[in-house]
Amino acid sequence: MTKQLAYKDVNAGDGITPLVKKPTSKQLVVWAGAVGDYTPIHYDKDFALSRGLSGVIVQGQLVGAFLGQMLTDWLGEKGELKKLSCSYKGMNYPGEALTCKGEVTRKYDKDGEHFIECKIWAENPKGEKTASGRATVTLPAGG
Numbered sequence: 001m002t003k004q005l006a007y008k009d010v011n012a013g014d015g016i017t018p019l020v021k022k023p024t025s026k027q028l029v030v031w032a033g034a035v036g037d038y039t040p041i042h043y044d045k046d047f048a049l050s051r052g053l054s055g056v057i058v059q060g061q062l063v064g065a066f067l068g069q070m071l072t073d074w075l076g077e078k079g080e081l082k083k084l085s086c087s088y089k090g091m092n093y094p095g096e097a098l099t100c101k102g103e104v105t106r107k108y109d110k111d112g113e114h115f116i117e118c119k120i121w122a123e124n125p126k127g128e129k130t131a132s133g134r135a136t137v138t139l140p141a142g143g
Contacts, residue, residue, distance in 0.1 A: 006142020
């Protein structure tokens, strides 16, 4: 069992435990079905090539979901993801490692809750940021 992260143990500048995902073509199709995003560049290689891409690309919202998973894994069971936003700046491809990263930017108390603000991003294997955003989470105070 993973130790629960506590507000008292987190400081601005701290890194968030990275998450590495390697999405597959099958995962892209399953995601498309789950969210109703049937844009052909995510599953039809010939269509993607006809649009000037080097192949099918991972859905931006799936990358956003991976960023959310990174945060909830880091928070533990008693932490709560309150807000997540991201914008897409590049492309990720199935079969390539996609690394989700983040950093604590601020912490504060409000209405009895312990808030942490973070900047988050995803990188392709070249280390280029393909998505970036922000998140707000809460954590238990800790003993």
